[in-house]
Amino acid sequence: MIREAIEMIFTPATSVAKKYGFVYHSISLKHRFERCKKIWLPHLKNCQDTFLQVVKDLPQKKSVVVLGSAHLHEIPLHLLVDNFESITLVDVIHPLKHHWAAKRNSRLKLVTQDLGGSLHELENLKSLEDLNQLIQNLSAKQLFHFEADLIVSGNLLSQLALLPMEALEKYMKKDLTLAEKDQICTAFGEIHLKNLRQCSGQKLIYTDREVTYRNPQGEKIYQGSYPVSFDGFTKLREWDWILAPLKEASKDYSIEMKVEAYSSK
Ligand SMILES: C[S@@+](CC[C@H](N)C(=O)[O-])C[C@H]1O[C@@H](n2cnc3c(N)ncnc32)[C@H](O)[C@@H]1O
Known part of the structure; x- marks a missing residue:
């Protein structure tokens, strides 16, 4: 608890990141x-093998950008440093250790940016109409643009709709229906993919595509997914990920994800 409190105090964060709990979530993710x-x-x-598979065939390996870099649990910093001259990490919040690493290593750059465009x-x-209007506005904007030999979207796609839905x-003071949630998740996912397609360089995207909750007897109690079109991307592989075994998130259920990885030129 003391360690977590110290990390909370010393992790550099914008006021938006603090306000919407990104610091807390970043530290919880680490633990x-x-x-x-x-x-x-x-x-x-699977994440690392997919990354190395894509890197192997790159015509040039000068620069890599990782969107949703978090703690780089999935593609560790040493793999990025071993394969690229310049590394850019993009997230709303960067852990303290990456701030220190960037100070010591001029090859590493941190960009603090809201890649979903909704936080402000x-x-x-105040209503579903407001959220639909926001989605329409975001669809017409360029939310980010990066140029690199490889641009990785690392388990970010499914995260982008969460805060707007929660805020609404x-x-x-009532839950959105499952159909409304699916439509919002699809819209934020499509916006992310559109912006990613417009970046220059090869892309690698991996993301959870389906979630399954199981009771202590192992029976499915909920399964959910939302449609997103990966047009222009080639599917590389898919795998299952036990995100939270029983008693990690709750004593009543475990959480499993189906993860899919795609790439494009
Ligand atoms: C599941 S984690 C990614 C895990 C990471 N790829 C790894 O290797 O550990 C999702 C990350 O997306 C970031 N994120 C969520 N919403 C974001 C947004 N709107 N803009 C930028 N980053 C965002 C979170 O801060 C978090 O670090």
């Missing part, structure tokens, strides 16, 4: 990784 890394090993190996608008969301539910 979940510590608790679950043994069970996450097949997932981590969350307070204005909190304001309306």
Whole structure:
């Protein structure tokens, strides 16, 4: 607890990142990784093997950009440093250790950016119409543009709709329906992919595509996914990831993800 409190105080964060709990989530993710890394090993190996498979065929390996870099649990910093001259990590929040690493190594650059474009608008969301209007506005904008030999979107796609949905539910004091949630997740996913397609360089995207909750007897109690078109990308592989075994997130259920990886030129 003391360690976590110190990390909370010293992790550099914008006011938006603090306000919407990114610091807390970043530190929780790190501690979940510590608790679950043994069970996450097949997932981590799949991420790293997919990355190396794509890197092997790159015509040039000067620069890499990682969107949603977080703690780089999935593609560790040493793999990036071994394969590229210049490394750019992009997230709303970067852990303290990456700030230190960037100070010591001029090949590493941190970009602090809202890649979903919604964070400054969350307070204005008072109805589903507001959220649909925001989605329409975001669809017409370029939210990010990067140029690199490889641009990785690392388990970010499914995250982008979460805060806008949460903010709206909190304001309306009621849950969105599953159909509404699917439509919003699809829209944020499509916007991310559109911006990614417009970046220059080869892309690698991996993301959770389906979630399954199981009760202590191992029976499915919920399964959900939302449609997104990966047009222009080639599917490389898919795998299962036990994100939270029983008793990690709850004593009543475990959480599993189906992860898919895609690449494009
Ligand atoms: C599941 S984690 C990614 C894990 C990471 N690829 C790794 O190797 O550990 C998702 C990351 O997306 C970031 N994120 C969520 N919403 C974001 C946004 N709107 N803009 C930029 N980053 C965002 C979170 O801060 C978090 O670090």
